[in-house]
Amino acid sequence: MLRITQQTSADGAKTYYTRADYYTEGLETVGLWGGDGARRLGLQGTVDQHAFDNLCDNLDPATGKQLTARTRTDRTVGYDFTFSVPKSVSLVYALSGNTDISIAFRAAVDETMRDIEREMKARVRKRGQDTERTTGNMVWAEFVHNTSRPVDGVPDPQLHTHCFVFNSTWDDEERQWKAGQFRELKASAPYHQAAFRARLANKLQDLGYVIERKRDDFELAGLSAATLKRFSRRTKEIEDKAAELGITNPKVKDKLGAATRAKKDHTLTWAELQKQWADRLSPSEREPLKRVQSRTVPISRPARDEQGAVDYALDHVFARKSVAAERELATEALKYGLGRVTVEGVQAELANRPLIRDRRNGRAVATTASVLAEEQRIIDFARRGRGKFRPLGDPKRDVKRTWLNDGQQAAVRHILGSRDRLILVRGSAGTGKTILEQELGDALTDLGKPCVALAPSAGASRGVLREEAGFSGADTVARFLKDQTMQKRARSGVILLDEASLLGAKDALALFILSVPWSDTIYP
Template sequence: MSVIETFSKRHWQIEEETRHRIRVEGLKGNEKALREQVAQDSRRRKVKNAVVEKLRPGWEMEMNETERWVVQALSGKLEPKPQDRAIVPGREVPALVEWADKHVFERKSVVADYELWSEALARGRGENFEVETVKQTVAERGYIRDRETGKLTTLEVLRRELFLVEAVNAGRRKYRALNADYKPAASLSEEQSRAVKQILGSRDLVTLFQGGAGTGKSHTLAQVVRGLEAANHPVVVLAPQNQQAADLRKDGLGEAQTVARALAAKVPLPRGAVVIVDEAGQIGAAAADMGKLVRQVREVEGRLILSGDTRQHGAVAASDALRAIEQYSDVKPVRLETIRRQDPERMRTVEQKKFVTKYREAVQAAAAGDLGKSFRLLDEMGCIQELDTEECYQKLAKAYCEAVSGDRPQKVLAVAQTWAEVREANAAIRQKLQEVKKLGRGVTVTAWQPSGLTEAQKRDARFLCKFQSGPDAGMGAYFVRDYGRFKKGDLCEIAGLGEQGVLLRKEGLVTEVSHEYAERFVVAESHSVEVATGERLLMKFNGKSVEGRAIRNGDLVTVKKVLSDGRIRVTGEDGKRKTLSAGQRMFVPGYAVTSYASQGKTVDTVLLAHANGETLVNRQQWYVGISRARGKIAVFTGDKEALRMHLEQASGNRELALSINPDEQSIEAARQLNQRLEEAFQHDLCVNSWQQHQSLHESVGLGQEVAVATEIAHGIEPAASIEPAVELGIEPSAAPVVAPAIKPEQKPEAAEVSEKISQQVWWQIHQHIAQQNNYHQSRGRGIRL
């Protein structure tokens, strides 16, 4: 029992009294309301004069030795010694805001100013500075601010999204049709056949192929590949994740590989290649992702087909590239609308056919964005059950066991929205499986799970020293790229912190790895998990088994045997046997997964856990979750009305930088930027070396904005100069974007340089503002330059 549980007396009193009333008085109904009534009836008056000094001895007596050790260990962290330091305005704050900028903009294109304030303040905890200094520093950084909401984006983020849209528009109707005469296979539906013809008849650089969950996109793409090969086009098939690429290979889409692997390859794309990207909605717009892919395709005079569904989960990285192209480019997507996963004709009985027909209507409503209708249809079908929180997990576990048992065991998946709910669901299902003898005797092992830290957090010592209490728990580093004696796939314990980096223990030897190389590993958190024969595990890493077979992040495997030397024999969903080495411990229980992890999976039965009525649910989570099954769905919630309200108010799409309607201050900041650029270049005309030229950029304090404008002034395609940095694993936000050196014989006149910079910088901003003015003109808004 934890310290919190020990002192949660009031909670246990309420629980005990509630169970007593249900048992003795036979009370039924909403347990949540009954619990609240018990809390009100049994509330005691507060004890007067209950000061800490009098209460502490009693508290210490109630704790056991372990609990006292935990409190003592935490006390030093929670009560730092006061530091007598004078406030030094502006000296440390810019660095804090710079860190906050890198952290929040890694996964968002648009943020509120208070998000930057909050992260900067948290980063500077223990330092002595004023909050107003943080606010002022944020205000002076030259962010582009929306005139209505006040939300912020950066010129760099906006430039990335603009580049994609402009590249797509520039490639419209500039090419020959891919294979306009191809006749698709007769096995395709009329809708699928039409989609194949439209894609192969495209004359655009980028062709968009959109289809909802279960519409048969992969089957259709297989025919597109055959049509391309018939016209002798080199075909490259990509997907964001290893598991997705493996699924494409099983569907007959050639040697599919991940986007990251293709971009990192030293061998360029074949000349004239047609690159097909499935699940393209999960790719960000950063230079290392979609931006770099578009550039590589253009360099080989190739073509790009982007297949995906922006109504499902998008990219983890900032900027949803596919959605930016869909919303702001002139290219119209080829669409599949008919859902085939929920097919009544595949059902055996009349009742099953009726159920699946209504189930498909609920999925169609969610795909159309009408989550309220989707909820209502499922509720009318009896698929949504309102239960007490604990009972939700018990009922879900029972339904899971029933699905995998019997004469016709089904493929089943439980889906929850938060990791806390996933853990609760996994624990309940596992307990039920043990009760029905579906699991053998378990062995407790230490497993690991990615922590989800951003690159900025990984380079910050305080985020790497958040060790959990206890001797066997902590954090580790899983290497995704080789570094020195650490090889890809190594999982090493974080032993502490050094002066310049993190201390990692491998084979008994501790090595300090500089924070500069944090992109080489993923920070993982340890947890104890019991593994038994029959166990279901979700793999959280990419690697190879002892036999050399592929193990992919997101694979669901079943344990066949736990060996005495620590190895674990498993079988994948394809039935192939694999052996995990004693060091391959990046996994979690796999009965229940998050909505994001469930995307792309197809099962017979899906069970959704919404036990916590306070948990918010967005559109993607609901749509992805309910659409996984072919024939059966059940939703378990602790508060049906709260879930319905959350869905009706749900959003889900992150804002794009292109959606920002700049305010007057942003325009004025851009004007000032032009003036500073002119002064900087006039000062720089006599500099003869590249090192001095680069130093100037740093001295004027313009950061990346200067570099972006400089590369435009020299006629360099945006972001082209950061690609070598990306190859080295440096984040785009951290990599300096630089212009080539101005050699003495190439010196232009100062006025000419200044005018060119001004014109080019303003051309890009002007283009965006013009688009926004057209959009907002009907509402009486708009801005002028």
């Protein structure tokens, strides 16, 4: 996992060093400087508190002078890039003491941080400019931790590292230190997380461990879910508290975790913790753990398959959208091919594909010739159906919800009076589209027109359309395309498609083609 957290307090940032300053007894590892920016400042090797605290205060560690041009009280001091390994890796490392695991982890972190560093930018404001310039250098301090926050006084194994990246980068063209631009780095977190996981999985396989892909992540093969859960007490503690408070948003859960964490207890030595963890295992769990630790079982490592991973990424992403960032395509390929692909291999495979490429808002985006062809067929479908149908009803019909505003009432009149096969209504979030759909549903019921309500996702169809808009039979487009009973209900009637912008061109075209013989109209 990769989590990026902003730090706006210099005193808060300084605790990264003080929290890490107890690396004896095997609990933590001495901090190390990283990045080309650190090298430029003469910072290499072990992190020392004087230099770290100076950077937190925006001071040059060597001279004590102000580093970047601005030092506001509310300035961003830096960002914490936190990398964590799967629970099975933490457990095997903690109980086996195999330092090769830690070396592989730190190498995967370093390679990923180097990739992130190459994308660092600074703002350019001289001579009336309002742009950004790639600087390609950062200053960070890496602190490796081996345990989670304690629960009932005892932590669980959790191998993770905090790479605290300072808000400073060297602009070689202007010959000065500047604040860094982290917005795009944070936006690219899903890609860098996938790249980190791919690197770590490959390095562990090189060491002889067998991995099992779990959704977007992986675990070491051979350990049961129950065993891993027994060593994930902090996660359970947060989930239980979130359930108690009715919190479901992952970002809010993260904040809840930070607010409820206990201080680390330094009284237990690493050996004492290892004994407590070993005692927590049942007899039936110890033998599988020994087999995983020993790596004596011959493994059949999966063959490299960047081609298959990229094929999947293209199908998966373009099923939902017509144009995608190339980085999103790479992310999906890395996740799908975990354990079978390399970061470099995926990049090379994507580069060799005959995609239609462009740049949009500084990002590399792409589509395919087949997606463009599908979009053209959708446009042709809409054009051929213009003015060819009887209106659904009387546009002068009195609305039942008299509180509808002028725009909402105009949209209802537009739908009822249109003679087009495909009718579009666009509205921003919070403009009352759900209430409009309720009014439209009543109008169609009064007219005796069957209506099938659809949405791209289960949440939108079974949540918004069923529970809020009143369409009890609403379902997903994917279900409709396969369910002939649902299709019969739409004949000589209306298909209402909510959140149409989230539907990919392929599914939209399939829906339109299917509706041609028997549907009066489609209203997205």
